[in-house]
Every structure is written in structure tokens, then in C-alpha cells.
Amino acid sequence: MAKAGATSKVTVSGTKKSAATRQALIDATIATLRKEGFAGASARAISDRAGLNQGLVFYHFGSVVNLLLAALDSVSEDRMQKYSEAIAQVSSASEIMNIATQIFQDDFDTGYVTVLVEMIAGASSTPGLGAEVGARIRPWFTFAKDALDKTFGDSPIAALMPSGDVAYSVVALYLGLEMLTHLDGDREPALKLFAHAQQMVVLLGALSAFTPTTPPASP
Amino acid sequence: MAKAGATSKVTVSGTKKSAATRQALIDATIATLRKEGFAGASARAISDRAGLNQGLVFYHFGSVVNLLLAALDSVSEDRMQKYSEAIAQVSSASEIMNIATQIFQDDFDTGYVTVLVEMIAGASSTPGLGAEVGARIRPWFTFAKDALDKTFGDSPIAALMPSGDVAYSVVALYLGLEMLTHLDGDREPALKLFAHAQQMVVLLGALSAFTPTTPPASP
DNA sequence: GTCTATACTTGGATAGAC
DNA sequence: GTCTATCCAAGTATAGAC
Numbered sequence: 001m002a003k004a005g006a007t008s009k010v011t012v013s014g015t016k017k018s019a020a021t022r023q024a025l026i027d028a029t030i031a032t033l034r035k036e037g038f039a040g041a042s043a044r045a046i047s048d049r050a051g052l053n054q055g056l057v058f059y060h061f062g063s064v065v066n067l068l069l070a071a072l073d074s075v076s077e078d079r080m081q082k083y084s085e086a087i088a089q090v091s092s093a094s095e096i097m098n099i100a101t102q103i104f105q106d107d108f109d110t111g112y113v114t115v116l117v118e119m120i121a122g123a124s125s126t127p128g129l130g131a132e133v134g135a136r137i138r139p140w141f142t143f144a145k146d147a148l149d150k151t152f153g154d155s156p157i158a159a160l161m162p163s164g165d166v167a168y169s170v171v172a173l174y175l176g177l178e179m180l181t182h183l184d185g186d187r188e189p190a191l192k193l194f195a196h197a198q199q200m201v202v203l204l205g206a207l208s209a210f211t212p213t214t215p216p217a218s219p
Numbered sequence: 220m221a222k223a224g225a226t227s228k229v230t231v232s233g234t235k236k237s238a239a240t241r242q243a244l245i246d247a248t249i250a251t252l253r254k255e256g257f258a259g260a261s262a263r264a265i266s267d268r269a270g271l272n273q274g275l276v277f278y279h280f281g282s283v284v285n286l287l288l289a290a291l292d293s294v295s296e297d298r299m300q301k302y303s304e305a306i307a308q309v310s311s312a313s314e315i316m317n318i319a320t321q322i323f324q325d326d327f328d329t330g331y332v333t334v335l336v337e338m339i340a341g342a343s344s345t346p347g348l349g350a351e352v353g354a355r356i357r358p359w360f361t362f363a364k365d366a367l368d369k370t371f372g373d374s375p376i377a378a379l380m381p382s383g384d385v386a387y388s389v390v391a392l393y394l395g396l397e398m399l400t401h402l403d404g405d406r407e408p409a410l411k412l413f414a415h416a417q418q419m420v421v422l423l424g425a426l427s428a429f430t431p432t433t434p435p436a437s438p
Numbered sequence: 439g440t441c442t443a444t445a446c447t448t449g450g451a452t453a454g455a456c
Numbered sequence: 457g458t459c460t461a462t463c464c465a466a467g468t469a470t471a472g473a474c
Contacts, residue, residue: 261448261449261450262449262450262451263448263449263450264449273449273450273451274451274452276450276451277450277451277452278452282450282451283449283450
């Protein structure tokens with residue numbers, strides 16, 4: 001829709017400046033959602049953190065909610081990239097638990113899942129926001145399902161529970177763990193669970209050798 | 220601290236009136252947290268819903284946060300009562316899954332867990348609130364642990380994972396499921412999971428008959 | 439096109455009326 | 457003791473300056 005051509009060199013340098021401001025606001029929004037939560041993520045709180053005028057939020061994003069969604073998009077893309085790379089290097093069920101533990105720690109340090117949790121919980125306060133946030137969570141169900149299929153696909157329990165349903169609970173558990181961990185700042189209980197899950201996966205691998213679905217090693 | 224005696228009949232009727240106002244505010248707070256979330260639970264939004272003057276929030280509770288905590292207390296006590304009664308009538312692992320499914324539906328209908336989720340997520344915005352909310356969640360870990368011990372105590376997996384750690388993840392999963400269910404209003408995915416869990420429990424019960432820990436029936 | 443100063447609205451809290 | 461009218465701070469949004 002907007003004209004783009006050599007007629008306005010101003011637009012080019014201007015666009016560059018605009019992009020920098022937008023990015024600074026998005027970064028400040030992520031930090032604010034982490035530290036002050038959805039309720040504390042006002043245009044003033046965000047722009048103060050970025051050291052920018054409060055009106056810029058509305059000039060660049062139209063509304064606070066739009067900025068929050070832009071920040072959620074930024075985090076989601078970043079995480080999806082990181083998770084995808086991590087899982088690409090993995091094939092066994094045992095390995096994926098190591099990666100998952102590592103990623104959970106990283107998520108907790110960077111506070112990225114907190115951003116998602118705050119947006120989900122905050123969605124109730126603004127009409128229409130729920131649908132927007134929901135659309136941004138959906139890719140994670142698919143991602144979790146693919147990861148489960150890749151690593152547990154030939155396990156006997158895969159036959160008992162559809163991976164799509166399990167993926168839903170994996171996402172739910174991850175969100176819940178993040179909430180509880182963030183609440184008291186103690187990540188130990190969650191890490192213990194990852195360790196237990198690791199054990200279970202190993203055990204499951206040993207058991208599956210005795211089931212008819214997986215013939216005992218034929219090289 | 221406050222004088223209580225026959226010298227002031229005004230106090231008695233006054234106290235009664237006060238209690239009614241307090242209760243009306245607490246009820247309105249629960250409804251507001253459910254429908255507008257933590258960010259939307261302002262003194263004005265709450266008092267408007269109750270049809271009362273906004274200043275009463277501060278007269279009766281001192282601050283909005285105090286009222287929110289009073290509402291959380293109210294919900295927590297109510298739920299703990301209901302859950303305890305339900306679990307008292309139950310002994311087998313299979314039965315508890317039925318009860319759990321039923322309670323999840325009830326929670327979703329009444330929106331009680333939403334109140335808790337909103338308070339956890341909203342805690343980030345107010346210094347000190349996290350500790351208060353954390354203290355109100357702790358009883359649920361104990362409750363979940365006791366329920367697990369009661370129903371899965373003699374199961375073989377109980378030996379593999381400490382019930383306290385599992386209780387933590389049960390609470391986390393419950394919170395996560397509530398978040399996702401509330402977000403798009405579709406409870407089917409969560410209910411499917413309860414059904415699958417039910418299946419698993421039955422299967423586990425059958426398996427445990429073959430383990431050395433539980434001798435095969437000696438009446 | 440980018441940003442700042444200003445207008446208007448909502449929210450938290452209290453002084454004072456009943 | 458209970459409640460309301462009023463005050464001031466914080467929030468969203470935009471008109472206008474650069």
C-alpha cells in the first residue's frame with residue numbers, strides 16, 4: 001500500500017531509525033512483562049525502561065496491547081528457533097530429556113516463558129486478546145507433538161495415548177512449572193521432576209525391549 | 220484488641236452490616252478476577268460489580284491487594300473443603316481419577332482455579348504479593364501429596380518417584396490445564412487427558428498385580 | 439516520518455459527612 | 457462505625473512541533 005521508491009531517501013534512513021525504536025520498545029516490553037507482569041506493563045512503564053517518550057508506543061504500535069503482542073511474537077520466534085535447533089540434533093528419548101532440562105533452565109534464566117504466561121493470564125482483561133494469544137500458542141502444540149513422535153513414536157505407550165493429547169499436557173505442564181518456579185524463585189522442584197522424568201524414560205526404554213511392538217534388536 | 224461488649228449494640232448490628240459488605244466485595248472480587256483477570260480487578264471494577272461505593276474497598280480491606288488476597292483465601296477454603304470431602308469417600312486409584320475429572324469440570328464451571336492462576340500471574344506486579352500467594356498455594360502441595368499417597372501408595376511407581384515431587388507436578392499440570400482451557404474456552408482437550416489418565420491408572424493397577432511389592436491377593 | 443507536549447480517563451487512597 | 461465525596465497519581469491516546 002505505501003509508496004516505496006528512490007524518490008524518498010528520507011524514508012530509508014527514517015525507516016532504519018523507526019526500526020531501532022520499535023526494537024527498543026519490544027525489548028523493554030519483554031523485560032517489563034518479566035519483571036512487572038501484565039498488570040505492570042503500561043505504556044509508561046515500558047517506555048521509561050527503554051528511555052523513550054511514552055507516546056512512541058502509540059505511534060509505532062497503535063496501542064499497548066499491540067506492542068505486547070509484538071513482544072510475544074518476538075519471543076515466540078526466538079524460542080521456536082532455539083528449540084528447533086536443539087531438537088534437530090537429537091533422536092533418542094533419553095537425549096530429549098537432557099535437552100528439555102537444559103532448555104527449561106535457559107527459559108527460566110531469560111524469563112521467556114514468563115512472558116507467555118503473563119500474556120495468557122492477562123488476556124482475560126482485554127476483549128479479543130485471548131484469541132490472539134491462543135493463535136500464538138498453537139504452534140507449540142504442533143512442535144511438542146512432533147518432538148514426542150520423533151522420540152517416543154516407537155515406544156509402547158505411544159499406542160496408548162495419542163501424541164497430540166500428550167502434547168497438550170506437556171505444554172500445560174511446562175506453563176504450570178514456569179508459574180510455580182517463577183512464584184518463589186526456586187527452580188529445584190522443577191529440576192527434580194525433569195530428573196525423575198529422565199529416569200522414567202530410561203526405564204521405559206528398557207521395558208519396550210520386551211514388548212511385541214519393538215522386536216529385540218535385529219541389525 | 221477491639222472492645223466487645225453489651226455497651227455498644229450498634230457494634231453488633233454494625234458488625235453484621237460490615238460483614239455483609241465485606242462478603243459482597245469478596246464475591247464481586249472473585250467474579251471480577253474470573254471475568255476481567257488480575258489486570259482488570261480494580262477497586263472500581265469490583266465495587267461497580269457489587270453495586271457499592273469504591274471507597275468501601277479501602278475502608279474494609281485497606282487496599283485492593285488485601286481484598287484480592289481475602290478473595291483468594293475465600294476460594295481456597297471453599298475448594299479445600301470440597302476436595303477433602305470428595306477424596307474422603309475414595310480409596311482406589313481408579314476412583315480418584317473419576318473424582319478428579321468431576322472436580323476439574325466443577326472448577327472450570329465456577330472459575331475458581333482461574334482466580335488462583337490470575338493471582339499467581341498478577342503477583343509479579345506488586346512487591347510482596349508473590350510470597351502471600353505462595354503461602355496460599357503450599358497447602359495444595361500437601362493435599363496433592365496426601366491424595367497420591369492414599370491412592371498410589373502401594374503402586375510400584377510410588378517407589379520410583381517421591382510423592383512430594385509428583386504432587387508438585389500435579390499442581391503445575393492442573394494450573395496449566397486451567398490456563399489453556401480458559402484461554403479458548405474448550406475443555407475437551409483437558410477432559411481427554413483425564414480419560415487417558417484414567418486408562419493408565421487402570422493399566423497400572425493390572426500391572427502391579429505382577430510385581431513383588433504387592434502380593435497377588437491373600438484374603 | 440518521527441517524536442514530544444498536552445488532553446482526557448481511570449485508578450488508588452483519604453478527609454470528612456452521616 | 458460505616459460510607460461518600462473529593463483529591464491526586466497513573467494510564468491511554470492524540471494534536472501538534474520538529
